Amino acid sequence: MKPVKVGLLGLGTVGTGVVRIVEGHQADLFGQAGSPISIEKIAVKNMAKLRNVAIDAGKLTEDPWDVINDPEIDVIVEVMGGIDQTKAYILEAIARGKHVVTANKDLMALHGPEILAAARENRCDVLYEASVAGGIPIIRTLIEGFSSDRITKIMGIVNGTTNYILTKMSREGASYHDVLKEAQELGYAEADPTSDVEGLDAARKMTILATLGFRANVALEDVSVKGISSVGKDDIAFGKRLGYEIKLLGIAESQDDFISVSVQPTLVKNSHPIAAVNGVFNAVYVYGEAVGETMFYGPGAGELPTATSVVADLVTVVKNLKLGVNGMQAASVFKEKKLKTDAQISYKNFLRLHVEDRAGVLAKITQVFAEYEVSLESVIQQPSTEHSEAEIIVITHNASKAAMNGVLQAFESLDVIRNVKSVYRVEG
Amino acid sequence: MKPVKVGLLGLGTVGTGVVRIVEGHQADLFGQAGSPISIEKIAVKNMAKLRNVAIDAGKLTEDPWDVINDPEIDVIVEVMGGIDQTKAYILEAIARGKHVVTANKDLMALHGPEILAAARENRCDVLYEASVAGGIPIIRTLIEGFSSDRITKIMGIVNGTTNYILTKMSREGASYHDVLKEAQELGYAEADPTSDVEGLDAARKMTILATLGFRANVALEDVSVKGISSVGKDDIAFGKRLGYEIKLLGIAESQDDFISVSVQPTLVKNSHPIAAVNGVFNAVYVYGEAVGETMFYGPGAGELPTATSVVADLVTVVKNLKLGVNGMQAASVFKEKKLKTDAQISYKNFLRLHVEDRAGVLAKITQVFAEYEVSLESVIQQPSTEHSEAEIIVITHNASKAAMNGVLQAFESLDVIRNVKSVYRVEG
Structure with a gap:
């Protein structure tokens, strides 16, 4: 033959x-x-x-x-x-x-x-x-396995380098820079790690997954991207205290065919199956209207x-x-792309603020959230290590990205806030 | 149209x-x-x-x-x-x-x-x-996603009813019979639960998965089956103490095209991804020579x-x-079925024994393991609640099924052993 x-x-x-x-x-x-x-x-x-x-x-x-x-x-x-x-x-x-x-x-x-x-x-x-x-047959799964369903959410740990770094930081309480250096020595991170740690590699993969999952051509520039280089030991420690792991998640969502796609460090409730995906492993969590929750796990590279x-x-x-049927499969993309506006994109947020340690500060801050109609799920205030400074940790309920942008802008001119240390998405 | x-x-x-x-x-x-x-x-x-x-x-x-x-x-x-x-x-x-x-x-x-x-x-x-x-596209994955690989192991939690029962028993320390009754009231278990709890439903599914994974026609009678009705609260508690969850696992293995398939309660190390699959969810873990470890998770029924x-x-x-290509896909089964003998099937075992509480008992028991060349990974002895009885927990290293059968037969005529309470497979 x-x-x-x-x-x-x-x-x-x-x-x-x-x-x-x-x-x-x-x-x-x-x-x-x-x-x-x-x-x-x-x-x-x-x-x-x-x-x-x-x-x-x-x-x-x-x-x-x-x-x-x-x-x-x-x-x-x-x-x-x-x-x-x-x-x-x-x-x-x-x-x-x-x-x-x-x-x-x-x-x-x-x-x-x-x-x-x-x-x-x-x-x-x-x-x-x-x-x-890598080795996870996720593209076949989206094209064929879920051809009958309307997929509404895809969350992916699709970059092994950053997952290795975050896993190490979480397990050992180590700093981003120390772990990155070690990862580079072990060959898990490249000499110039920018594409991995700043989320661009993950954004490219999410572009492909969102296109297949939502059957509409999503472009790389539609993906909002934030990497892990700003994730601190304290963010991870606070996350743990509240029952979360921090992962670099690609998140693609579709409601009534309106799409949003992003890549960012995300606090994931540790009961969520994707929170347990550690080291260089990858996983893609897919939620379909009919099928519900599924997850596909395996080696992402190698x-x-x-x-x-x-x-x-x-x-x-x-x-x-x-x-004799090459190139004759039905196109798997048949919908027009419609993107969500910032007013339509909505999720929970984790904020870590360094503020002045005096009376009335929390009232001023919560007043800003109230103005933008962002309601709060939990607030922790504690003295900081710095002189006459306090640390405030806030987890919001679902809030639109537009409202959160308003809050963050207002914070810039709020005299009691010294520093917005971290703002991360929260899932699960 | x-x-x-x-x-x-x-x-x-x-x-x-x-x-x-x-x-x-x-x-x-x-x-x-x-x-x-x-x-x-x-x-x-x-x-x-x-x-x-x-x-x-x-x-x-x-x-x-x-x-x-x-x-x-x-x-x-x-x-x-x-x-x-x-x-x-x-x-x-x-x-x-x-x-x-x-x-x-x-x-x-x-x-x-x-x-x-x-x-x-x-x-x-x-x-x-x-x-x-149910909703996990595992059959497509085995036929197409891994067509290039040689799959050597498939482990499945493929029965939601038993996984619900074992999860509840583990979380609440409840007994098998109480949880089964509750599952029946909630509609998660049938009035006659035999097919689920005795492992027959899982065995049927493993027959299908093994056939596709190993590309050889495995028959239902090739599957060795043991259900969960004998799993006690104490087994689960001891498992936890040693870092294991008990799951009803279907396990199909192939080495050099020699196959074994079984369904049985199994102690799974809790760092293994399948140990975290809880409630009515299903998961199939697939190990391929080239791809390594993968797992597919989702709703098993509904x-x-x-x-x-x-x-x-x-x-x-x-x-x-x-x-115009219906029925023309290449057959996915093209190998002759060759089954492993009991001497070729090998895994770790967990044993819980009730023995007489007097000098020399442990020596007699370990002597039997030594005779059959079964080496031990860990042994715990502790007083039982019963009068003048001790409880011995053994985890073996990998041992052939033939050797373990020899050990268990020898235990029957060993006067110091009052009762072999449990014998389960150990994974991970």
Whole structure:
């Protein structure tokens, strides 16, 4: 039987995992896909580099176009990363009738609609299970598993680096900077950690999840983003005292087809299943009108977990090839995007304020909340370590983002407030 | 556009949910499936019964054959339950070229291979996502999400009734019988709870999961089953003291394609994600060689969660109809079944023994373990409440089932042992 011929773009961590699984699981993959799968060509940055996996040197090239332009190649597996140049490779591959499997969240978050439209036009599959939450098959779940339901909320721990940092801070009472340094030494965080710790990586993944969950094209710029670099030991300690863990959550919500998507440090009630997701693990919590609460948990990165998702997509492409139905799946996005305004977005808030330690301060502060009709669930006041300063912790009831913006603006001109230390969302 | 015509067998809890979702989500389902879906005929037990959902009385019949024999019906949705008669309905529907969506775990566990073979022969889809773990799309996940991986372990909390009972016992220190009675009053347990509490319901679901996970036809009689009716307050209390929760776990394992499947009360280390699955919720933990640890969590039963899975399958059937590929998916079972012997099955054990309270007893007992080469992880001895009796708690290291059978047989003729109170598996 003629094998399905695969061209690989990239042979880093994930690419190596793809080679390992395709070579190591031949019999199983044949059973699943009904056809042998063969990696024929691999584009690498540097042909001279030593590899962790045995590869016929004749298959390597330093020019991705060698792979794209090869008429024998049926499927391109893109695990090289990058955006503009990589998009050009993928669009050309599609134009040549090749199917594409990609792990590239950046590309799919920014150019997903364009790439998927080109794929449909050319009857090509473009599959990207590995782009979000590594080994967790969450994209299939949103497209197929919940095709019958109206999803109203998706909450994701979709960045392992920040979850590792926050878990360590919570367990050891350590500071953000100490833990980040350790994570960098262990290889869990990059030398320049900005994309992870400032929430951009998570925002890209939430763009993809929100698009699939709500069946409308959400764009990266629709996502409001705040990272974890400002989360202090005290925030975590106060959170614990009140029964919460702090997690970097991506939260996408839809009510009556009006959507909001955000990424921010969030206090999660510790009875909520997502509060127990620790270390580099990822999890996506999905709430559907009919199904109710579900959660999908697993490794969010790593060579073999991510490669599992890439190769599962490859199996789907091969199955579709045998049936002659590539690129013919119904589009999973069929709704117009409507975004919520700040007046429509509503959640609970945690605030930590440093204030002057004298009579009447709490009255002035609660007066501001009252003016903006934000009601309070709990208030704790205690002396601060600083001289003649007190610390006030407030948890609000659900309040609109517009009202909270008003409160925070009013606080700026309130003389008794020295410092708004933290403002975080609260869930569960 | 001509709608896809559905015939419903059964209008109980799940059937009502299916009607609600199909009627209530018309626009969304059209977006997903690319075709309208219409429920044309419904077979019910009693036409005179009052319903919780508005239904055109002209669609109802008391004779399922009216639905099966209707040449206009494209898809049969079977949510009536039952085995032999229901199998006859489904096989006849397939013979007539109708596709089938079923929530019937009993039928699929007992006759799945025969029904699926008939479906392939007749180019019909038979989908059964709702048969295991209600609203969790675990069947799709095993077939497609992990098609690239070799799954080596599946652990499931797949019976909500027993998980509710064990959760209550753990939280409140209540006895099995008190909690069962309460569960029956609340409708979480049936008047005759045997199938749930003795593990048969879970065994049927594990038969389906093991078959899909290991790609080999596992039969119900391959599953070793022990229910929760013998679990005592003391077992739970001792478990807690040692850092474990007791759960009714279905455990399917495969090493080098040798399979074992069991259902039994299991002490799960409370750091394991499945230990935190409480109440009527279900969860399936899947370990794959490449992907590592994953877990899928959600509602295991109920009108709308189960109907979500049924209707998602219906959407898949409709998509396949539009592509003309029903019944043409590669078989997901392609391996020969090889079962482990008792000498190959190995795990940790928790034992609680009531023994005579005199010198040399522990030596005699540990001597038996040594004879069968079972090594011990921890031993606790303490005075019992009974006169001149002591209680001994043992947790073994991994030991083969054959060796443990030898130990338990030797204990029967050991005069110092008054009673082997409990023997449970230990995980995590």
